[in-house]
Amino acid sequence: MATKRELAALRKAKATKTLDKLTSLAEKVITQAEKLDNPTVEIPIRALSNVAFNKKKHIIEMGSKTQSRTLFNVNMAKRFAQTFLVAKACKELLDAGKTTSIRDLYYMTKHSIGKTSENTFENQGESDPIIEDLEVTINTLREELHLFASNKGSMVGELTLVDAGDTIDARRQGSGGWAVPSIVEDDVIQFKKCDAKFVLLVEKDAVWRRLNEDKFWRKYKCIIIQSGGQPARGVRRLVRRMADELKLPLYVLVDNDPWGLYIYSVIKQGSINLAYESARMAVPKARFLGLSSYDRERYDLPDDSTIMLNNKDVARAKQMMKYPWFAERKWQRELKKMLDSKVKLEIEALSSKGITFISDEYLPRKLKEKDWLV
Amino acid sequence: MSFDPQLSLLDTTRAKVPRPQAPDNTLRSHRSKRVGSAKEDPDCSEMPAKSSQKTPKNETSSAPDNGRPTEPDITTAKPPSKKSGGKGGPRKKRSAERLAQGQRDISVSEFFVKNRHLLGFDSPARALLTTVKEAVDNALDACEEAGILPTILIEIQQTADDRYVVSLQDNGPGIVVGQVPKIFGKLLYGSKFHSLKQSRGQQGIGISAAGMYGQLTTGKPVRITSRTQPKYPAHYLEVIINTKKNAPEVIRDTEVEWDEPHGTRVEIELQGSYKSGKHSVDEYLEQTAMANPHAEIFYYPPKGRDEVVYPRLSEQLPDEPAKIQPHPYGVELGILMKMLKDSKARHITTALKEDFSRVTPKVAEEICKTAGVSLKARPTTIANREAEALFNAIQKVKIRNPTTDCIVPIGEELIRKGLEREIENASFYSVRTRAPRVYRGNPFQVEVGLAYGGQLTGLIDHGDLSDGSAWVGGVRLNPTKKVEMALTSIPGITRKKAVQLLLKAGIDRATKAGMLTADQVELLRAALDAEARSESATRSIHLVRLANRVPLQYQQSACAIHKAVTDVNWRRYHLTQPRGGLPQGPLVLVVHIASVWVPFTSESKEAIAHYEEIIDEIKRCIMDCGRELGRYLSRRDKHKAQADRRHKFDLYCGELVEALHFLTKRKRTEIKKILDTAADHYAEVGDELQE
Known part of the structure; x- marks a missing residue:
């Protein structure tokens, strides 16, 4: 186990490496301008057009296509300058050894330009993509830039861990659980005593509360995590580390609709936008526990617990069926069944069979029958 | 503040000069110094005035209570059918003899009364304009014919609510006393009707029609003062028109003292109405000055408005247009018959040769052969029997185009000068005079001038800020008022508009005007400028139509010039243009057509007929200027x-x-220099080359 001093040294070395990258990016701009070349930043494209599904590794990987962002082009000049405003703010953070939220960064970099009423950034929606651009451009991670998103997700279960030097017993986290931080790298979080046999990730806070109240994790020796919808990087990186370091299988419980299924997909093989993070965040062996399109019949759920699919749901399901990572027959069947039945099913629908139906019957039976998809 | 294009056009170059004493003096002088007539004078103006108040309304009914025999007798206007028709009811059989009792000559004046809309007297405002117009046209023509650089004084005085005296004085050759009554008192009298020559008036109906209108509406005679040479005395005449006979009657003829060595002064009192803006006398004179840069015009408007002086721009008279014989292609059948009938030649070939231009003996022979008439036939015989064959033959025979030296354009230089006088600060001017062309055997020539942008965009002199108060739009905002209220003191700015401007400038509307910062005042000015710019960009262009140096003001959309302008694709020249409409933008477009025979659509001479050759030529000329404008605009863009x-x-x-300074630790000045150099380079190169 690394000492505190060693951890600090590790952090410092990481910071220096990132700083070098930022500096050379800036130097390049000056050199180009000196030669009357149009200063250019090559940014890997974060879109469907530049991702590929690696069938072997079972993850979505980013391709090699880049877009050029040039300074002397009226349509790009602003974003070019913004890129370096973010770089500058990151250097300030790295120099001071502080981390901050991306919202904070927005305020650090936002000011009016010259005497105009124009701002460097009009809203956070403008600065967030620039941060991601910078990450991929200099091939660094968000946390290496000392940035984090707001905490999202919480956890309880049979695990003891150290978070920024404080020991946390995940068995004693009350009804709210331990909030999963945005940065969960090993210089911040270290796992200690683990009695869990598996990890269960649920999409919804309400369902997680039910399971926590029923002490499902104690009975079945597991860790339960709620992601609050599409999981943030912190949760994704954490479950990946548990899978890698603690060798715990990961089960995912989501709504039976295209969006729920896609949450599972992101956990399993990564997302299009953050394809460059797949390699260290995806959990290809994650198990899709439910809700399956077939659960309605198998668990005899009443018809009035269902909701009609709307146009958006149908369009999204059809779009997903075309993704290479949904090409396998089992997923096509799931989606087809959903479209044919014309209804979706929320996890809460299980409560129509009784408040503790989920912890007493549904989950135990699923696990017992090994009724999951991978 | 001038959102109105017409106003801005008018306001720009007007030199405000003290009213010279000359016209006032002369006006008074010939009254007070008139030999032996000073005291009798009032009677002729006051008495009939009362009785004639009603006449305009019941011109066509009888007015037997008119006191004087010399009064316009409008009983003749009574429809003749009344006499023969008797009382209403079922129709009765009537013999030709009986009908003949009701048939008689219709006097020209009667025709005038019934058709005054054709002649431009259909409304009081238009009557005033037409009167000025006819008088000015006559004066300019007279001066030019006599080889004198015209100096023209126009004065309009209001004598009653709806009554004006139009006085026009020129420095022309004057009129021989014997001719005065005919020129001013007889419709259709003149020298121009019988020849083909580029001139302003064409039918000789103008000034006498104005006189008749005045007489019909006020009962006043036309008053003329004229002197032909310094050594002869000036004459003062009062002329009325005997509407029954279409004959003038001189009711006064006296010698008077007059300051002018030669010239003519005409005074017509008429019922009218004065207004400014579109279709106004003001606008007409402004355009007349533009079309006649060799003339000097003094204008004294009514209602206490400021005098306007248009100084002479050219000390050279336009060349005298040559008279030409009509070209066979341009002659209509009826005219052809009349010409043959009047011909003094013995043989048809000689008649053709002598009375028409470009008819050589060979051509004359060919025409006759094609028509199948004897070369030796008498013209009068042909006129009666074979005119139509001859007419058709003319169209088939190839005849050379007429000479074009009979046309005198204004010229590119003077059109430009005229434009620059009216619009001092446009950002672009372009003028073009094309070579003469021919339509139907009539030579004509087209000229175009245009002025774009600058003051036409309505940019405003906001006023000087040095006194520390907020000057916006030429107005000092009242510092104690809320700015939204203070702004309304700018002409053309309503409360609503003020609020919009403040919103645009990002200023709280409740701010006291006195509390505005210098930056805020700048923002307000910018907002007002932007408003004016966008307003001028969506306004139709201002089209000035000139025919033989005479401005055309009415019936714009019926005119060949308008048709040509709308036919041109202005989008090609970077202007917006609604489908089939005039283009939009801060543009003044002047189109002049000079011809020995301008084909007007009606006698009021307000619109040019749609001859294909004319429209095409106008279009080409406009496009010549348009291309230059397009080039300018794309350069500017x-x-x-x-x-x-x-x-x-x-x-x-x-x-x-x-x-970059923070990231690389290099000096700010060093980085700035490098970036500035590169920025200069790439600003010039433009985005398109980077693609």
């Missing part, structure tokens, strides 16, 4: 784009310098 680019680069480079 490019410069603007370049400046915009540079501005944008500057903004973001400023941000970038700070970031």
